[in-house]
Amino acid sequence: MIPVNVHTLAKHLVQKSKYLETAHDLLRDFTRHHRIQLSLELRKALDVVKRYLNEHSIEAKIYTFDPNVIKDSFITFGWELEKARIEIVSPEGTMSFSSDDTKLLAVAHSPSGIASGEITLMEKDQDLDDRIVIITENHRVNYLKAIERNASAVIFTRKTQDPGAFPYFGLFISKEILETKGIPAVSLPWAYSRRIIRSIKRGEKVNAIVEVKSRFVNEKVPALVAKVGDSNPNIMGFAHSCHPTPGAHDNGSGVAGLFLALLYLKDILMVHDIKGSFTAIFAPEYSGSLAYVIERQNDIRTMGVINLDMIGSTSIDDPIKVSHGWIRIPSYVEPSFYVAMRILESTPGSRLQRKGFKVTSYSSGSDHDIFNFYGVPSFHVFQGIDPYYHTSSDRLENVDMLLVRDIAIGTALLNVIVKEDFIKDATRMYYEHLVLTSIGSSVENIIAYKELIQENKIPREPSKEYSPQENITGNPLLDKPLTMGVILERYGPEKYNAISTRFERREISDMLFYVLGHMRSGFNVKDIGRLGRIDLGISEEDVLTLLEVLNVT
Template identity: 25%
Template sequence: MFRKVLEDSKREVSGKNAKEYVSEIIKFHRIQVTEGYNKAASLCKKIFEENGIETEILEYDSDGKKMYLGFLSPEGWSIKKGILRIDDKEYANFEKESISVIQRSIPFKGEVDLIYAEKEEDFKKGYLVFTHDFKKGKDFARNYGCLGIVTDENRSKFDAPDSLQYLSFWGEKLFGFVISPREGEKLEKELKKGKKKTYVEIESSFFPSKMKIVSAKIEGEKDEEIILISHLCHPKPGGNDNASGVGLSLEIARVLKKFKKPKRGIRILLVPEVHGTAAFISENRNFLCGLNLDMVGENQFLCNSPLLIEKTPDATPFFGNYLLQEILEEVKKEVSNFQNTFKYPLFMSSVTPFSGGSDHWILSDPTVGVPTPMLIHWPDKFYHTSFDTIDKVDEKELKRVGVIATTYLYFIANMGKKEAEWLARLVTQRAKQRILESSDIDYTVEIEKKNLDSIKRMENIDVENLKKEIEDLSNFERKNIKVKEKKIKKGIIPKRKFIGPISLSKTLLEMPLNEKKKFTEKMEKYKDFKGTLELAVFWADGNRNIYEISKNVKNEIGKVNTDFLIWYFEFLEKHDLIDIER
């Protein structure tokens, strides 16, 4: 049903164009609410308009105080200079390497003593501290009156020991620098012999400002819209994260403009990640669905990074998950075997449950109700490092993802009754497969019926007969499975207080160190279950108790720890972020 759109997309989408856009975007240091970000936004607006696409830049107050959907807006930040010298050797220079300064550092100029801190008691008032652990280090530095920190923290230290990690302060009034793991290893040895005289010069400032969002529109026949979203922020270069998503969005928009006007409009948003989406959605929630492009250009063999479809959470059922999977299956038919009896891909890919961590987190929240899957490459050896450069961006991969995204967007935007009925059959086929593999048939049937209902947001078709097919199969399967009836225990009933995901940034920033240490220890103890928390919150609608929520989370991703969920909901209640009925 989408074959013609797929073939048109293959013909029109240019990975070369997209990579050229990426190469222009990475020239800017795109930290949220900064001049570099604003210049990149202006460039993107210009490119949209050159391709005949109606575009505007939306502005939202951003001053470190104003909240959007529970997210604290960042202050504007400017930096002109950032230098770290130890024993006359230059370890960091913002002008040479933007990531060498911890972003949002406060201004400072002068000579200070640098010491090494291996444990909490090593953090001393009035010193600059070298630490391997940025997250704990900044908290200890704030609490004990340290001037700032130097760190070699790096998730890629074994793959890229000479790279620098992108790190940022979010409200902590400190300054800091990033050095490579290789330099950090040498510096630790030197500092164990004694403190070092160090020269620091950071010329920076904070001020009330505006968050800017680039909003472009492909016009449709109806007054309905779907969203294509990519975050424009991140430090220079930020090639795959996320100049790739933005560059590809620009190319997709160019192609969509050439297609016949669809029934529904397509809104393309380039945002400061999460904060910009929260601000936009606080005023605009009347969208049918969306797609998030984040880290979509990886050279898979350099980055060791497969392409993923990340689905919407089960709490926000959506037909688009299955549509994306179907399109991916077609795109994977790249080459044939010797006798042309089978086709297969030359790239890695997978389909995963919801995980969050990008702008689809906000849109797919059931209280927002704009179901938005994501296309992403994960993991990536060079993620959030100075090595996320243009040579890691592959124009062939940009084309693959561009074809998938363009086909998905245009098919949904132009969907009529015939397409909706085909899609309903596809959802039913996938639903039956999921039921056959399910360990909880009742849960699966409930979700799959809602997946069918989600099509009716687009076209008001009758899906009752298809629901009956799902029920008939589930009844047959129940006869073949000995179901042990379990009485659901009574328990706390959490209920959300706000629209959108729960942000802990302000809460943790204001929390006393001892309490924050307990929070961190708990999260570390249950780190394998951290991904269950957002999914649990999505189900907290005031109708389900903690055991029902726990059961749903386990059905969705295969694991849960109910005691951990109870602790988390009680933590949220303590900080007035959720209500609990007992």
């Protein structure tokens, strides 16, 4: 076996760019599928990934889980689109679109139905009286209001950087409501919606026919799991596999990156004198990671989890961002990835030489939230929101395969770097750096961090193995993560809006996972405030406000 030199290995992998064409073929085949959560098409997309892995002698298995195990945290159910269409008649002329143009025309989870009539704007307290209402904000809540006010159908729209693209929307509300009271919902590009809104405001009549043909199906939550190597340390990777077609950057890029990482590590382990293993999970966002953690707890024995989500777009020049995990559960994996990125940033021929990378504060919105909530350290690697995010324009050409390659190489190198003699010192310096450069960085933050270590509230150094914490409080609000869709269903629009008006939407998602996850592990409000200043830039007062709205004690 050949001794390994990380710099030489990184240079070799970049120069060879092995498997890049294969990864592009995988991405092409994968993005053909309309990967709505718990749909038959999602399962077919995972079958594609499994086939590509098997062709490279990597064993992979698809697990399926009962969606009832996650119903207290995340609203998801099987849904299939058969067809959708809209025809609009205005003083400017007639236009029509169908799901043959794009599957994103139908809002995900829209029930079947056909409606015709005048289009109107969503205004306070009006009776919609069998009209079709166009909704530009707070879409889930306003969809429920449209049902209450007797609308016959809804058109969802929002401003996008590409105004001609169809935006992606999903209802993610109670299946029972959709089946018994739901009305058809379609999506329309801002370029057309803007013209309709202007016509209505001028007092002109705009009419439409909206039709959706869909069905709810009893599908399970799928998760494709593949592993390379069979000895410790084990590192895990995750890439969410859902989202409508094409969904190339979000998150075909992460799927392609995780696929490449498996192939690169397989080659490394065959040639070089190192031992280790890497487990990759491809599953729908939140529902898949949550079901896997709950149902396969005994399979999770890991140093940490890297989450690849939107890792390389041709349409933005942003650096790669490493959104760090929670400081209370440090990991050797995250600092090892930092080292890998530093090496690749200086490697000739790498895309990172031009793009660069940076470490950012914890931010929620993907599957690292689930692992952190259950006490397994996880961090998020992503580039950023591109102009085609969550639209029909997120096509193959939106993916920068060389940047995907670099992230895959960095991921494959984790098993190498984590064994280096310097990693303990590098880890200590990495976390001290996070505290020094954190949001709202101050002397108080540094003092708080040192106090928390001295008080044994957080460990001095990471563990070499983490497993999910069992349900440990008996409080259903704390023993499983809480998302805004469940808050809307469980508490109703009033509570949902109460939280929405207290915090920005991004902050809500961050805080729900962070605050409840820390309470679950026994932290008091003061300590959550001390940690939250470092990780999120939140205060003890923010923590108290959120808990007050949720009636959590």
